[in-house]
Amino acid sequence: MVETKTEVVYQRPESFTDVHTHYCPGCTHGVAHRLVAEVIDEMGLREKTIGVAPVGCSVFAYEYLDMDFVEAAHGRAPAMATGIKRVLPQNTVFTYQGDGDLASIGIAEIMHAAGRGENITVIFINNAIYGMTGGQMAPTTLAEMKTTSSPYGRDVELAGYPLKMAELLAQMEGSGYVVRRSLHDASNIRKAKKAIRLAFEAQERGLGFSLVELLSSCPTNWNMSPQEALDFVREKMVPVFPLGDYKVIPALENLRV
Amino acid sequence: MVETKTEVVYQRPESFTDVHTHYCPGCTHGVAHRLVAEVIDEMGLREKTIGVAPVGCSVFAYEYLDMDFVEAAHGRAPAMATGIKRVLPQNTVFTYQGDGDLASIGIAEIMHAAGRGENITVIFINNAIYGMTGGQMAPTTLAEMKTTSSPYGRDVELAGYPLKMAELLAQMEGSGYVVRRSLHDASNIRKAKKAIRLAFEAQERGLGFSLVELLSSCPTNWNMSPQEALDFVREKMVPVFPLGDYKVIPALENLRV
Amino acid sequence: MAVTGWIEVNELYCKGCGLCVEACPQDVLRLDMEHLTPKGYHPAQMIEETCTGCGICAVVCPDAAITVYRETPQRRSRSTVKRRA
Amino acid sequence: MAVTGWIEVNELYCKGCGLCVEACPQDVLRLDMEHLTPKGYHPAQMIEETCTGCGICAVVCPDAAITVYRETPQRRSRSTVKRRA
Amino acid sequence: MEETSIIISGFGGQGTLFAGQVLAYAAMDNGYEVTWIPSYGPEMRGGTAHCTVIISEALIGSPLVRNPDIVLALNLPSVDKYEPLMPSDGVLIANSSLVNREFEREDIHHLLIPANEIAEDIGMARLANMVMTGAMLKMKPILTVKMVKQALEDHIPERHRKTLPMNFEALDKGVAYAEKEFEKDAA
Amino acid sequence: MEETSIIISGFGGQGTLFAGQVLAYAAMDNGYEVTWIPSYGPEMRGGTAHCTVIISEALIGSPLVRNPDIVLALNLPSVDKYEPLMPSDGVLIANSSLVNREFEREDIHHLLIPANEIAEDIGMARLANMVMTGAMLKMKPILTVKMVKQALEDHIPERHRKTLPMNFEALDKGVAYAEKEFEKDAA
Amino acid sequence: MAKELLKGNEAFAEAAIRAGLDAFFGYPITPSTEFLEHMAKRLPKIGRAFIQAESEVAAINMVYGAACAGKRAMTATSGPGISLMSEGISYIAGTEVPAVIVNVMRGGPGLGNIAPSQGDYYQAIKGGGHGDYFPLVLAPATVQEAIDYIALAFDLAEKYLSVVIVLVDGNMGQMMEPAELPPMQEESKEPPEWAVTGAKDRERNVLTSIYIDPEDEEITNLRILKRWKEAEKNEVRYKEYHMEDPEILVIGFGTAGRVASSAVRDARDEGIAVGLLRPITLAPFPERRLEELCDQVRRILVVEMNTGMMLDDVLKTVKGRVPVEFYGRLGGVTPLPDEILDEIRRVSKNKGEMKGDPRNEWMDRLEKMRMGDA
């Protein structure tokens, strides 16, 4: 004789507000938001967490992540987070930044936050483009990739080469956990979530600067369908920005989450 | 039967002006200036060279190096040099920067100049301190080192770890020649000069961004005699900032100078 | 006897991006072209009963618009047996 | 027969830092404590004749204050021999 | 016509800005003074996008107006926003495919047109803007359909040139629909 | 004494700023109003460094003056700069170790003192500043030597405390030298 | 050339190129971004320098470099970008080299929004950067004007060795209007003799903003001020509308002035004797002209898209001879003709004295209005 039990396999996380996001259909910013919300819920950090939103498409992150939030100047989120963390060392402080914000205008602040081993967590969305302003070249834009400010494709001779932030930041002695993940399919999304979890665990344990770089899509400015955009991430971005753990300090290595 | 011939083994280089420098006695800024002047003379570049002076003790570099010069805002020399090189690609453009200028306030500009593979040469004076402003901590200040802004010694937990710029910049795909040398004795000074020569050769050949990091002394703010200061460079700085070639693109490797 | 599942798509959030449709291993999702959400999108819908409740659609959904349910059969008897062993 | 050399120290530039004194392998340099430069420093001076003109002092001098001269003996004969060989 | 102001408003991606530009080109090419000014910014994504077009015989001062003479509302929020602002005798055309309500104002000329359906029949949902433009040209002939087609011909982005016939068809279907409606009213 | 202004000037590293501070402390500790203001900046390296000390019974307005009542010139540039600026009856004391010229002004009190030599005799070249200060206190007793010694005692940086006796000796030698010179003049 | 329908930002950018621009360095920011995008499309094709810099700080210092090399260099941005450029602008001014900077203004302070505003007037006119320097500031109000004044901006920058700021708001940058572009200017003028180009067959050139001896800096400050005074004499520009013996004078620049022109037209239709003064050079400000008008008009209404910044310069000039009133919309709100018409009606009836800050009454009115909205 057989009974059945109904379980909820998945539902919208607590810390995700009940509002329709302004992101374009299929934009993986939404996925990244959701993962952050899930991790914060699972770790029970919501009431002590202070988020720092960037200037970029995720400027309104605070409208979707239901916790205390500030909105930084373009690129300065790590400095602002530093100011907060230094006066509220017991709180959990994270920034959420795009590649223009973090790797272009904000590269000084992120390098030095890592250099100081600032005990904050950085969620870094690498979508190889400036989304909010309508598709200009980012430091992470791939060679030959067409954008509104590299209309003939990024000419590395004139516009330089894609910056690999995870690799650079891993070199800083102050960083405790620096990895790159991708959001282009379900299994990678699951791995990304684990990494975000570890990054916050690192902060809770005071192990220094933690950053998760997430390869993301921008269907709108790439002029692709959402699925085409994810395929582009897998086929074109992953080879240039290899996924992996670039810095995991011993104290974290055998941490199971 | 014996004749003798009198030769001048060494004399003040052409491009070094006939003025008493404002540098403190024993400061290796003077050595670095002299080497730059010698290389420019030997390569016959003086009439096409444009120097970019930083804000720092070497702010008056243009008073000693006898060629066209501009004076940049603190940390922005690479951006200013970029502006010049892009409109005068046939000219030789170099910046001369201290560690506060290049590694602290100017880290964004140097990283992106390297990232773009800007075809300029950078002479980077690493004296582990802010000289001009009277001895504050630099990003390159050694752990535990006392400065006027780290009076109890640099606490890496709060003030972070010394930045290794040559290693970081070597990672940028745009850089063609990135090395570290030291000015603490005659043989190292000779090696430093070779490196400076190669850096300018790289620019003349359009091989991309070139940088020579020079470990230097600041007897005044280290509160040491000039010789003690050089010993400090050899004993304390070299171990933290290993000398060596961090990036030499093939085209340069078998260049004899 | 197969595990069965189903999903609910919240039209407030769904933007009809279709990523869940592509991701579904059972191919039981479609965009409802007959219908527009208040925001003017064609929302995702379940069109077959063979959903296993794997949750992949929800994992890829950028708008956390999907809730996934699963019905798992529970065999009392066997479990008792187990307890004995 | 030894190569001989000598140096000139330009008092306009010399700051009496003493680095040349320390660096000189022949130990023929000293700071002249009897005398001050216009800028108020005790300049370097050569105090012995055994300078080889190696130039090391000039290489380390931060103020390019030193000019180094060398007198090299030239043996015609031997050189000719050389040419033959 | 001294000065006519037109607002075209809808969701981002519904081509409201382009429709406005086509009118602006047509006006300029036929010797009128004209200004075209868009809403811009993050709203463009998902949110509403609208543009204001002013066509005049004299030099144009303000490129913006509070009470537009003509409004093409491609979605419901646009109707809600502009219906109260219309001057009496103003012309309000709404896209019934996305607008499931009646008009409230009695003192203005209005038309409900299933622009999305018509466009999807033609085979390109994005043409709703042209359908509505056609209807407008019928209800308020500030410019002739010919002028507008010429403007399309001359200024359509190369990558879209292949859609020119469909654009024309959309315009015509819009005109036709408006005609039919009036006959109804007449009848 | 209503308001007395003192400028102490020399090469960086000659201790001009510290000498000024000692006077300022002495003045404050003895109930005077006082301001001390340095020149600062890159000149401090190699170039000249000077400070202005104003001692007054009333509140002090400007901390700077054009025509200082007293000048201690530790090097030649300082003499060149300040001799012309002195008011008549002003007091100008110059360090003959580094000043190889006579004074030009007849209408001021002046003294040439081999401060470096005297200091080096004591065994510390950096004490030239105190030697000159001593001479000044003799020529223009705005404060007593005792007050200044007390100030040194109370405010000398710890790391230099061991040099206190030498500082005192320098002050005394300066006083003595000035005395001798006057006897000469007298004779 | 025939008129084309041109989008502000693109038209300005193209006008700069045709005026002989050698180099553009910028960083994207709404509502100025099309400016940079147009440069990205055009400059590489014609072998001139274009870089999307890592930041506005880098961009302005690249401009600084290219300007020191004697080339025509510029950047375009919006308020937040100008703030980041403040140090560089001060350096350029202090080095006395020419540069042109376009600010397509948006709502502030802070991140604010991207809607059209005039809130950067102070920053532009009083100099956002440190120290004593005086940028020239142009405020065109139509796409055609902007096209014409961008070329002028370079000439003025070179004539007065000064920073020239072109101040427009988001409306100007985003709108399309029929306008005519000038022909492409022939390139390659000789570099000025002060430029750094390599010391070949001449004395070396050194360009810096450092004058370690205050006396030298004083002379420099004075030299810069005197150049500015020259510009004050020669370069004042403005436009007047319906100036037939007006009783009421409306003053507004850029979009505010343009919108006001519609209101003034309508007011004239109602028989109100009102005229409009639209300054085109905000610095130097048309003081002399305004002084003349003070003898003719009964009352002045200043209209701005900010909290009353040009108002300061008006008050300073009017010196209480005529009552001055103020109407401003803030934070990205563009006033519409009917509001300004209402204001003109009100002002034309108002005979009262104005004492204290004219903004006090306006604040109350605006607040009531906003309450009305809510």
Add this chain to the structure above:
Amino acid sequence: MAKELLKGNEAFAEAAIRAGLDAFFGYPITPSTEFLEHMAKRLPKIGRAFIQAESEVAAINMVYGAACAGKRAMTATSGPGISLMSEGISYIAGTEVPAVIVNVMRGGPGLGNIAPSQGDYYQAIKGGGHGDYFPLVLAPATVQEAIDYIALAFDLAEKYLSVVIVLVDGNMGQMMEPAELPPMQEESKEPPEWAVTGAKDRERNVLTSIYIDPEDEEITNLRILKRWKEAEKNEVRYKEYHMEDPEILVIGFGTAGRVASSAVRDARDEGIAVGLLRPITLAPFPERRLEELCDQVRRILVVEMNTGMMLDDVLKTVKGRVPVEFYGRLGGVTPLPDEILDEIRRVSKNKGEMKGDPRNEWMDRLEKMRMGDA
């Protein structure tokens, strides 16, 4: 507490600490550096936050963060640093959180020099940053005043949710004077309810300067302006010297005002009826007091260490009722009492009208003088 001989920068820094400073973020720059160095010495010992930031840009954004957390945060710098902070200052103002910024002014523009100057007056008063905001600006003139007003600065910043700038010149930062420090203030006031501290047992707090809907930004701009108007009513501060029915009024702030006080004293000795008004709050400016004085005095002399910036605010207030003359020294030159005395003598004899810019005549005089020097 007894008086000690204190160096300006160190005294200000210590005063801030005793006023309950929680965090200091700065970057070295002459002539403000001792400020940072004192913080480096003291703060770590008492468990408060100190960071030498990588730049002024980072420093101000760290201050921004700490301020959002409801803590007393500050920075100290000089002109070039303020320029780099302009964006951050605008953000702080737009977010309506309190912060204190000390500018120890030096000669500019550009790199200029490190000598004392007042050339950043415009930048401080008119707001160097973009958008509509109004910092409060304090200008102490003695070490004791600075000590007292640093504490006030924090109170005002919190009362008006505003940026407060303390504007002194290099002289003030570098000089030593006897002064008395206040006792250490007890710490740990509750964080304000708007601060981000973690949303525990309360609604979450979000602090931003973004108002994407212009209508909201307009309300915000208005709110900030009204707070400023409040400050204008309540917070004006100034000091007067020899104000026994003066015929001549000298106006100067900071060191210029202090030097002028010596000149005024000497002039009184000569029997010239001259008084000195030294504004301590530059923003809000003591307008009402100046208006009163306009009815008493015959002529006004404004003395500044810049090209005549406060002069603007004086002219705006005086409205031509009294002739206003100007005397300024530039680029790091501090005027000396005898110069100002000469000016007072000259002005007291001068009966002539003043038309046009008062600076015109001064420029000629200054130039002659400099020629004299040369």
